Amino acid sequence: MTFTAAAIQMCSGVDPERNAAAMARLVREAAGRGATYAQTPEMTGMLQRDRAAAKLLQRDEANDIIVATAASLAKELGIFVHVGSTAILLAGGKLANRGYLFGPDGRILNRYDKIHMFDVDLDNGESWRESAAYQPGSEARVLSLPFGQMGFAICYDVRFPALFRAQAVAGAEVMTIPAAFTKQTGEAHWEILLRARAIENGMFVIAAAQAGVHEDGRETFGHSMIIDPWGKVLASAGPAGEAVILAEIDTTAVKAARDKIPNLRNAREFSIEKVVGAAGDVAA
Template sequence: MTFKAAAIQMCSGVDPQRNAETVARLVREAAAQGAIYVQTPEMTGALQRDRAALRAILRDEANDIIARQAAELAAELRVHVHVGSTPIALADGKIANRGLLFGPDGGKICHYDKIHMFDVDLDNGESWRESAAYQPGSVAHVADLDLGKLGFTICYDVRFPELFRQQAVAGAEIMSVPAAFTRQTGEAHWEILLRARAIENGVFVIAAAQGGVHEDGRETFGHSMIIDPWGRVLASAGPTGEAVVLADIDVAAVHAVRAKIPNLKNARSFALDEVAATGKGGVAA
């Protein structure tokens, strides 16, 4: 089946209501151009570095403005709306970095909580500790849709190829990578990581991103893109500002690429042996 997919690029602020208005406008724009799967970026509902201020605006999933709106838009436009992620309040006081997929009837198909926490110290002085506020997920998902089999990741997950591989082995034909990549890491690694994940698993990759300088002071890399199973960039946005990135997805291309290079089938288990050196020029027997 061939269908048109859209990756929406945003520059989310601290007010969920304003962000929701942006989502509605851009999802409608994507649907008007023929998209029947529309993905938004990581942290669609709010990018807020101040943890106390973030908690003050959070709601549980049942009362979250972005989740409710996505369900309504999906039903109204008869499309799949995938909230790449949005912060959701959990009962224990922690926060879920949660992706939500709604079908054309407005019903929720599944959710995915980001597994890998962005706990890093960058060269420019940026320091992030997602695990201080967010509860990591523990379950990966592959949704069997009429469009194809869709796997879920969020942002930092892209640096963990085993997550992609397990979903590909389970049948995923399309991988979602919504993100809010920092400008520094994005300049170095964003495109190459996305293309690598597409190539090594023979999947389409749809990556909706945040792009620009945000109200809370952070700067994200943008360059939302859609990549085919051969690693070709089918469509891409610029570094900043809003965009609707569109491309045709033909899942038959996944099986054609996997037939040419059947690395998923050819993978072998192996043992790993740590060899200790005995001296210059020699190794232990």
């Protein structure tokens, strides 16, 4: 089955209303260019490092402007709209880094809460503790859609291959990886990780990214990409600023790639033994 996918690159700021307006404009552009599926980046709704300021604008799902705008767009345009993620206020006071897929009728077809928290200290002095504000998810889903089987991940999840392998084994043909990669980590690993996940699982990857210098001072890597099951980059955006990239996705290519390199079928269970020996010893 063939469909036209769009990855929407944004530079989200601190105002959810402005970000919702930017999202609407870019999704409409994607639909006007023929996209039937449009994906926005991680944290579409707001990038704000000042937690006190962010807290004043955080809303639950029923009152979130990004959720409402995306549902309306999907219904208006008759396409699938995938909000890569936005911050959703939970009952206990923490947040979910939650992605949404809306169907052409405007209904929510899937929610995905980012599982792996970005808790890192980088060489350039940047320090991130996503777990301080966000409740990690615990469930991965593969969604059956008219054009194929879709799996879900968000940003830092890309560094955990087991998540992708499990979804591939469960039937995923298209993997979605919206992100807000930092400039430093993006320069080192972004394309390599995306292409590796596509190749090792024989699946398409659609990755919409945040890009450029944001109002809160952070800088994200951009380079939104759509990649085929053989690891070929079908479309790519630049390092900064808004962009809409499109590619034709033919999910029959997934079977072809997996038949050529059948590593999903050929995988075997194995055990690991840790051996401690004297210098010069060789384990039998």
